[in-house]
Amino acid sequence: MRKKRPTWRVANWQIRAEAALRAVAPDLRGWPVYLVPRSALIGTAVDCLCGEGIGWHHPSYDIVLRPVLSLMGLWLGRGFACIIDDVAIRERAQRVSFAAQRFSDECLGVAAHELAHGLVTSIGVAGLFDSPEADADELAPLGAFLHSATAPLEPDPDEVPWVGHGAPFLRAAAHLRLRLARFDRSWDPSHLGSGGFLYALSEAAAYDAALGPELERTSAPISEILASPPPPAFEALFEEDDARFRRRRPTTAIQER
Numbered sequence: 001m002r003k004k005r006p007t008w009r010v011a012n013w014q015i016r017a018e019a020a021l022r023a024v025a026p027d028l029r030g031w032p033v034y035l036v037p038r039s040a041l042i043g044t045a046v047d048c049l050c051g052e053g054i055g056w057h058h059p060s061y062d063i064v065l066r067p068v069l070s071l072m073g074l075w076l077g078r079g080f081a082c083i084i085d086d087v088a089i090r091e092r093a094q095r096v097s098f099a100a101q102r103f104s105d106e107c108l109g110v111a112a113h114e115l116a117h118g119l120v121t122s123i124g125v126a127g128l129f130d131s132p133e134a135d136a137d138e139l140a141p142l143g144a145f146l147h148s149a150t151a152p153l154e155p156d157p158d159e160v161p162w163v164g165h166g167a168p169f170l171r172a173a174a175h176l177r178l179r180l181a182r183f184d185r186s187w188d189p190s191h192l193g194s195g196g197f198l199y200a201l202s203e204a205a206a207y208d209a210a211l212g213p214e215l216e217r218t219s220a221p222i223s224e225i226l227a228s229p230p231p232p233a234f235e236a237l238f239e240e241d242d243a244r245f246r247r248r249r250p251t252t253a254i255q256e257r
């Protein structure tokens, strides 16, 4: 009897999220998209990539996840990959009404948040997906990468609450949020987290307003827009947020002493 291969049923939320992201981000044209549910990684070595949060992206995640994706028969070559904590999101969604819809909406929001990271760090900008297949050289540093990804980080005194979620991320997220809200009017754009209290920044709506007419370039690849300088009002808003945070921080440090 043939040994049964493990199977991974692609869930409805993955199909919906990938279709929506492809519809709004021409940047993904020609690239595989791997929206990997955390539930598929439990018990595997790569589950250690998941720290705090409900979604994770790194430009090398496609390579890191390749063994798992290959085992499931889903590896199609290099592309955008992120991990989404479907377990935590499902648990949270079950506390509200219309749980199934809420779950799917949140998963799309998290996938879009991770894609905003991808647009800033890997797609079209850094050209990291140039090679269609990961080669041996790329796979060699995997062990070191896994180690660095899981090693406890030293607290950085210069670290800001928006680390990794600054101006380029806010800009990518704004484009994705608006495009997705127009593409799927049943989806609540607040599911794509960016800006606001959590990051000690102005609300996302203020950044959207500062981007102005740029947001209407809805058919352009987002990475192409990111490659051009942002509108001065957008830059000024981020600089104000940054300056306000830095003005307050020394006072806090003195009080703590």
Ligand SMILES: [Zn+2]
Binding pocket: 113, 117, 164, 165
């Ligand atoms: Zn993030």
